Amino acid sequence: MEYLIIFILFAAVVFWAGKYHGLKKQLKAISIQLRDEEKQLVTVEFIDSDLEAIALEINGLLEKIRQTIIKSNASSAALKSSIADISHDMKTPLTSVIGYLQLAERECNEEKTKERIKICLERAHYCNSLINDFFELSVLEVQGCIPKLESVDIAGMVCEQILAHYPIFEEKNITPHFEDSDKPVIASADFALLNRVIQNLISNGVKYTSGDIFFNLFQKNEQASIVISNPIDTDVDVTHIFDRFYTQDKSRSKGSGIGLYICRQFIEAMGGSISAEVNGKNLSIKVTLNSAPKEN
Numbered sequence: 001m002e003y004l005i006i007f008i009l010f011a012a013v014v015f016w017a018g019k020y021h022g023l024k025k026q027l028k029a030i031s032i033q034l035r036d037e038e039k040q041l042v043t044v045e046f047i048d049s050d051l052e053a054i055a056l057e058i059n060g061l062l063e064k065i066r067q068t069i070i071k072s073n074a075s076s077a078a079l080k081s082s083i084a085d086i087s088h089d090m091k092t093p094l095t096s097v098i099g100y101l102q103l104a105e106r107e108c109n110e111e112k113t114k115e116r117i118k119i120c121l122e123r124a125h126y127c128n129s130l131i132n133d134f135f136e137l138s139v140l141e142v143q144g145c146i147p148k149l150e151s152v153d154i155a156g157m158v159c160e161q162i163l164a165h166y167p168i169f170e171e172k173n174i175t176p177h178f179e180d181s182d183k184p185v186i187a188s189a190d191f192a193l194l195n196r197v198i199q200n201l202i203s204n205g206v207k208y209t210s211g212d213i214f215f216n217l218f219q220k221n222e223q224a225s226i227v228i229s230n231p232i233d234t235d236v237d238v239t240h241i242f243d244r245f246y247t248q249d250k251s252r253s254k255g256s257g258i259g260l261y262i263c264r265q266f267i268e269a270m271g272g273s274i275s276a277e278v279n280g281k282n283l284s285i286k287v288t289l290n291s292a293p294k295e296n
Contacts, residue, residue: 090131098124133258136196137244140262145269147190151292154185154194154226155217161198162215168206175212185217187224187289193266194289197274198226200259201285205230208283222291229284236283238276263287 101121108114162169162176169176187194205213209230216227240246242264245257267274272289 091128091135094124094128094131098128133262136262137258140265145193145265147193147266147270149188149190149270152187152189152191152194154187154224155180157191157195158198158215158217158226161195161202165202165206169213172206174206174209177212177214179214179216181218183219185219185224185226186292187272188292189270189272189289190266193270197263197266197287200263201228201287204259204285208232208234210281219291223288224291225286225288227284227286229282231281232278232283233281236276236278238278241276242274260285 098121101117101124105114105117105121108117159178162178165176168174202213205228210233211231213228213230216229218225237246242260243257244261246260264274267287267289270289272287274285274287277284277286
Protein backbone atom coordinates (compact mmCIF):
# COMPACT_ATOMS: atom_id res chain seq x y z
CA MET A 1 0.00 0.00 0.00
CA GLU A 2 2.82 2.35 0.90
CA TYR A 3 4.47 1.68 -2.49
CA LEU A 4 1.20 2.48 -4.24
CA ILE A 5 0.90 5.81 -2.42
CA ILE A 6 4.51 6.64 -3.22
CA PHE A 7 3.94 5.71 -6.86
CA ILE A 8 0.81 7.90 -7.05
CA LEU A 9 2.61 10.84 -5.44
CA PHE A 10 5.58 10.36 -7.76
CA ALA A 11 3.29 10.22 -10.79
CA ALA A 12 1.49 13.37 -9.64
CA VAL A 13 4.79 15.21 -9.18
CA VAL A 14 5.95 14.10 -12.61
CA PHE A 15 2.62 15.16 -14.17
CA TRP A 16 2.57 18.61 -12.59
CA ALA A 17 6.26 19.12 -13.27
CA GLY A 18 5.68 18.25 -16.92
CA LYS A 19 2.68 20.56 -17.10
CA TYR A 20 4.63 23.38 -15.43
CA HIS A 21 7.51 22.88 -17.85
CA GLY A 22 5.09 22.83 -20.78
CA LEU A 23 3.35 26.00 -19.63
CA LYS A 24 6.66 27.76 -19.08
CA LYS A 25 7.87 26.70 -22.52
CA GLN A 26 4.61 27.83 -24.17
CA LEU A 27 4.61 31.19 -22.37
CA LYS A 28 8.13 31.78 -23.61
CA ALA A 29 7.00 30.87 -27.15
CA ILE A 30 4.08 33.32 -26.88
CA SER A 31 6.45 36.04 -25.69
CA ILE A 32 8.71 35.43 -28.71
CA GLN A 33 5.71 35.53 -31.06
CA LEU A 34 4.54 38.85 -29.61
CA ARG A 35 7.98 40.37 -30.25
CA ASP A 36 7.92 39.17 -33.86
CA GLU A 37 6.59 42.11 -35.91
CA GLU A 38 5.76 39.85 -38.88
CA LYS A 39 3.80 37.39 -36.71
CA GLN A 40 0.17 38.51 -36.77
CA LEU A 41 -1.46 35.90 -34.52
CA VAL A 42 -0.35 33.86 -31.51
CA THR A 43 -0.48 30.05 -31.67
CA VAL A 44 -0.21 27.50 -28.85
CA GLU A 45 1.09 23.95 -29.10
CA PHE A 46 0.51 22.91 -25.49
CA ILE A 47 -3.07 21.69 -25.00
CA ASP A 48 -4.55 23.62 -22.08
CA SER A 49 -7.97 25.28 -22.00
CA ASP A 50 -6.82 28.25 -19.90
CA LEU A 51 -3.79 28.83 -22.12
CA GLU A 52 -5.93 28.58 -25.25
CA ALA A 53 -8.35 31.12 -23.78
CA ILE A 54 -5.46 33.51 -23.09
CA ALA A 55 -4.18 33.04 -26.67
CA LEU A 56 -7.65 33.84 -28.05
CA GLU A 57 -7.82 37.02 -25.96
CA ILE A 58 -4.36 38.07 -27.14
CA ASN A 59 -5.26 37.38 -30.77
CA GLY A 60 -8.44 39.43 -30.36
CA LEU A 61 -6.45 42.37 -29.05
CA LEU A 62 -3.84 42.00 -31.81
CA GLU A 63 -6.55 42.04 -34.46
CA LYS A 64 -8.08 45.19 -32.97
CA ILE A 65 -4.66 46.86 -32.92
CA ARG A 66 -4.04 45.80 -36.53
CA GLN A 67 -7.38 47.23 -37.69
CA THR A 68 -6.70 50.46 -35.79
CA ILE A 69 -3.30 50.83 -37.46
CA ILE A 70 -4.83 50.18 -40.90
CA LYS A 71 -7.50 52.83 -40.34
CA SER A 72 -4.94 55.26 -38.92
CA ASN A 73 -2.61 54.81 -41.91
CA ALA A 74 -5.50 55.28 -44.32
CA SER A 75 -6.61 58.46 -42.53
CA SER A 76 -3.04 59.76 -42.43
CA ALA A 77 -2.55 59.12 -46.15
CA ALA A 78 -5.86 60.82 -46.95
CA LEU A 79 -4.90 63.83 -44.82
CA LYS A 80 -1.49 64.15 -46.46
CA SER A 81 -3.05 63.88 -49.90
CA SER A 82 -5.60 66.57 -48.98
CA ILE A 83 -2.82 68.87 -47.75
CA ALA A 84 -0.99 68.37 -51.05
CA ASP A 85 -4.16 69.20 -53.02
CA ILE A 86 -4.98 72.26 -50.89
CA SER A 87 -1.40 73.56 -51.11
CA HIS A 88 -1.44 73.10 -54.88
CA ASP A 89 -4.80 74.87 -55.21
CA MET A 90 -3.58 77.82 -53.13
CA LYS A 91 -0.46 78.38 -55.22
CA THR A 92 -2.28 79.71 -58.32
CA PRO A 93 -4.32 82.50 -56.66
CA LEU A 94 -1.39 83.50 -54.46
CA THR A 95 0.84 83.79 -57.54
CA SER A 96 -1.78 86.15 -59.02
CA VAL A 97 -1.84 88.20 -55.80
CA ILE A 98 1.96 88.52 -55.89
CA GLY A 99 1.80 89.59 -59.54
CA TYR A 100 -0.80 92.30 -58.85
CA LEU A 101 1.16 93.56 -55.83
CA GLN A 102 4.34 93.80 -57.92
CA LEU A 103 2.46 95.73 -60.59
CA ALA A 104 0.94 98.07 -57.99
CA GLU A 105 4.38 98.64 -56.43
CA ARG A 106 5.87 99.67 -59.78
CA GLU A 107 3.02 102.03 -60.64
CA CYS A 108 2.56 103.61 -57.20
CA ASN A 109 4.15 107.06 -56.71
CA GLU A 110 3.00 107.74 -53.15
CA GLU A 111 5.76 106.71 -50.72
CA LYS A 112 3.60 105.59 -47.76
CA THR A 113 1.33 103.52 -49.98
CA LYS A 114 4.34 102.05 -51.76
CA GLU A 115 5.86 101.05 -48.40
CA ARG A 116 2.63 99.32 -47.38
CA ILE A 117 2.49 97.48 -50.71
CA LYS A 118 6.09 96.37 -50.15
CA ILE A 119 5.18 94.92 -46.73
CA CYS A 120 2.19 93.10 -48.25
CA LEU A 121 4.42 91.75 -51.00
CA GLU A 122 6.95 90.46 -48.47
CA ARG A 123 4.21 88.66 -46.52
CA ALA A 124 2.79 87.22 -49.74
CA HIS A 125 6.22 85.85 -50.67
CA TYR A 126 6.50 84.40 -47.16
CA CYS A 127 3.09 82.70 -47.50
CA ASN A 128 4.11 81.39 -50.91
CA SER A 129 7.28 79.93 -49.41
CA LEU A 130 5.28 78.21 -46.66
CA ILE A 131 2.81 76.77 -49.17
CA ASN A 132 5.67 75.45 -51.31
CA ASP A 133 7.23 73.82 -48.25
CA PHE A 134 3.98 72.15 -47.19
CA PHE A 135 3.27 71.02 -50.74
CA GLU A 136 6.74 69.51 -51.08
CA LEU A 137 6.46 67.83 -47.68
CA SER A 138 3.03 66.34 -48.38
CA VAL A 139 4.11 65.03 -51.80
CA LEU A 140 7.27 63.59 -50.24
CA GLU A 141 5.36 61.74 -47.53
CA VAL A 142 2.59 60.49 -49.84
CA GLN A 143 4.66 59.48 -52.86
CA GLY A 144 8.04 58.90 -51.22
CA CYS A 145 11.38 59.88 -52.71
CA ILE A 146 13.07 57.81 -55.42
CA PRO A 147 16.21 59.63 -56.59
CA LYS A 148 17.72 59.29 -60.06
CA LEU A 149 21.46 59.26 -59.39
CA GLU A 150 23.90 60.82 -61.82
CA SER A 151 27.25 62.62 -61.72
CA VAL A 152 26.71 66.14 -60.36
CA ASP A 153 29.30 68.94 -60.21
CA ILE A 154 28.63 70.33 -56.73
CA ALA A 155 30.87 73.38 -57.21
CA GLY A 156 28.99 74.46 -60.32
CA MET A 157 25.64 73.93 -58.61
CA VAL A 158 26.65 75.94 -55.52
CA CYS A 159 27.99 78.81 -57.67
CA GLU A 160 24.73 78.96 -59.61
CA GLN A 161 22.70 79.10 -56.39
CA ILE A 162 24.95 81.81 -54.93
CA LEU A 163 24.36 83.93 -58.05
CA ALA A 164 20.61 83.22 -57.93
CA HIS A 165 20.49 84.39 -54.30
CA TYR A 166 22.71 87.44 -54.81
CA PRO A 167 19.82 89.96 -54.74
CA ILE A 168 18.82 88.56 -51.34
CA PHE A 169 22.45 88.67 -50.13
CA GLU A 170 22.67 92.33 -51.13
CA GLU A 171 19.33 93.17 -49.53
CA LYS A 172 20.38 91.50 -46.24
CA ASN A 173 23.95 92.85 -46.47
CA ILE A 174 25.37 89.30 -46.50
CA THR A 175 28.63 88.43 -48.25
CA PRO A 176 28.98 84.82 -49.50
CA HIS A 177 32.45 83.30 -49.19
CA PHE A 178 33.13 80.38 -51.53
CA GLU A 179 36.12 78.07 -51.00
CA ASP A 180 36.46 75.50 -53.75
CA SER A 181 38.53 72.33 -53.75
CA ASP A 182 41.68 72.06 -55.86
CA LYS A 183 40.04 69.15 -57.68
CA PRO A 184 36.50 68.85 -59.09
CA VAL A 185 33.96 67.77 -56.47
CA ILE A 186 31.68 65.35 -58.29
CA ALA A 187 28.93 63.55 -56.36
CA SER A 188 26.57 60.72 -57.19
CA ALA A 189 23.26 62.51 -56.67
CA ASP A 190 19.87 63.42 -58.06
CA PHE A 191 20.39 66.85 -59.66
CA ALA A 192 16.96 68.27 -58.78
CA LEU A 193 16.98 66.95 -55.19
CA LEU A 194 20.51 68.18 -54.44
CA ASN A 195 19.71 71.55 -56.00
CA ARG A 196 16.70 71.83 -53.69
CA VAL A 197 18.85 70.91 -50.68
CA ILE A 198 21.36 73.67 -51.45
CA GLN A 199 18.51 76.17 -51.93
CA ASN A 200 17.07 75.24 -48.54
CA LEU A 201 20.45 75.45 -46.80
CA ILE A 202 21.14 78.90 -48.28
CA SER A 203 17.62 80.07 -47.32
CA ASN A 204 18.20 78.79 -43.78
CA GLY A 205 21.51 80.65 -43.61
CA VAL A 206 19.94 83.88 -44.87
CA LYS A 207 17.15 83.67 -42.28
CA TYR A 208 19.35 83.10 -39.25
CA THR A 209 22.82 84.44 -39.98
CA SER A 210 24.15 87.36 -37.98
CA GLY A 211 26.95 87.87 -40.52
CA ASP A 212 28.19 86.27 -43.73
CA ILE A 213 27.73 82.78 -45.19
CA PHE A 214 30.66 80.47 -45.94
CA PHE A 215 30.73 77.62 -48.47
CA ASN A 216 33.45 74.97 -48.34
CA LEU A 217 33.72 72.01 -50.75
CA PHE A 218 36.03 69.01 -50.59
CA GLN A 219 36.34 65.41 -51.75
CA LYS A 220 37.90 62.70 -49.58
CA ASN A 221 37.80 58.90 -49.29
CA GLU A 222 35.34 58.45 -52.16
CA GLN A 223 32.99 61.00 -50.64
CA ALA A 224 32.02 64.49 -51.78
CA SER A 225 31.13 67.04 -49.11
CA ILE A 226 29.86 70.58 -48.82
CA VAL A 227 29.86 72.58 -45.58
CA ILE A 228 27.71 75.71 -45.29
CA SER A 229 28.37 77.75 -42.17
CA ASN A 230 27.32 81.09 -40.76
CA PRO A 231 27.39 82.97 -37.43
CA ILE A 232 24.15 82.84 -35.43
CA ASP A 233 22.69 84.92 -32.62
CA THR A 234 20.23 82.28 -31.35
CA ASP A 235 20.65 78.94 -29.59
CA VAL A 236 20.38 75.87 -31.85
CA ASP A 237 19.62 72.31 -30.76
CA VAL A 238 21.63 70.33 -33.32
CA THR A 239 20.03 67.07 -32.16
CA HIS A 240 16.65 68.28 -33.41
CA ILE A 241 17.57 70.79 -36.14
CA PHE A 242 16.52 68.35 -38.89
CA ASP A 243 13.25 67.39 -37.19
CA ARG A 244 10.01 68.32 -38.92
CA PHE A 245 8.69 71.76 -37.84
CA TYR A 246 11.80 72.58 -35.78
CA THR A 247 12.64 76.29 -35.80
CA GLN A 248 15.79 77.87 -34.42
CA ASP A 249 14.05 80.91 -32.97
CA LYS A 250 10.47 80.31 -31.82
CA SER A 251 10.06 83.95 -30.77
CA ARG A 252 10.50 85.14 -34.35
CA SER A 253 8.38 83.66 -37.12
CA LYS A 254 10.97 83.06 -39.83
CA GLY A 255 9.95 79.75 -41.34
CA SER A 256 7.93 76.59 -41.15
CA GLY A 257 10.72 74.35 -39.86
CA ILE A 258 10.25 72.08 -42.86
CA GLY A 259 13.22 73.07 -45.04
CA LEU A 260 15.96 71.23 -43.14
CA TYR A 261 13.70 68.22 -42.59
CA ILE A 262 13.26 67.97 -46.37
CA CYS A 263 17.04 68.28 -46.76
CA ARG A 264 17.58 65.26 -44.52
CA GLN A 265 14.94 63.21 -46.36
CA PHE A 266 16.46 64.02 -49.76
CA ILE A 267 20.09 63.45 -48.72
CA GLU A 268 19.36 60.13 -46.99
CA ALA A 269 17.34 58.99 -50.02
CA MET A 270 20.47 59.59 -52.12
CA GLY A 271 22.52 57.44 -49.74
CA GLY A 272 24.27 60.37 -48.08
CA SER A 273 24.30 62.02 -44.67
CA ILE A 274 23.67 65.48 -43.27
CA SER A 275 24.78 66.78 -39.89
CA ALA A 276 24.97 70.02 -37.94
CA GLU A 277 27.55 71.36 -35.52
CA VAL A 278 27.76 74.51 -33.43
CA ASN A 279 31.14 75.95 -32.45
CA GLY A 280 30.66 78.96 -30.23
CA LYS A 281 28.27 81.16 -32.20
CA ASN A 282 28.89 79.52 -35.56
CA LEU A 283 26.54 76.95 -37.13
CA SER A 284 27.92 74.51 -39.71
CA ILE A 285 25.80 72.11 -41.74
CA LYS A 286 27.67 69.37 -43.58
CA VAL A 287 26.28 67.35 -46.47
CA THR A 288 28.18 64.23 -47.55
CA LEU A 289 27.41 62.12 -50.62
CA ASN A 290 29.14 59.26 -52.37
CA SER A 291 31.55 60.41 -55.06
CA ALA A 292 30.47 59.71 -58.61
CA PRO A 293 32.26 56.69 -60.16
CA LYS A 294 35.20 57.69 -62.31
CA GLU A 295 34.69 57.37 -66.02
CA ASN A 296 37.04 54.98 -67.82
